[in-house]
Amino acid sequence: MTFDALAALREAGNPVDLLTPQQQDVLSGLTEEEVTVLNSVRERLEAVSDADVEGHSTAIKLA
Secondary structure: OOOOHHHHHHHOOOOHHHOOHHHHHHHHOOOHHHHHHHHHHHHHHHHHOOOOOOOOOOOOOOO
């Protein structure tokens, strides 16, 4: 059985179906090791993000 990079990324929770066909083509050519790295990075980013709310900070400058 050949490795399906998009299926592996999708299974790990990556929203690959929201990407353009061209982006999906690029990801479909990834090796198993490359997919492992991408999933690891995503997991680390999720671990340090605020799970409830992420937003942009607003600064008000008074002159």
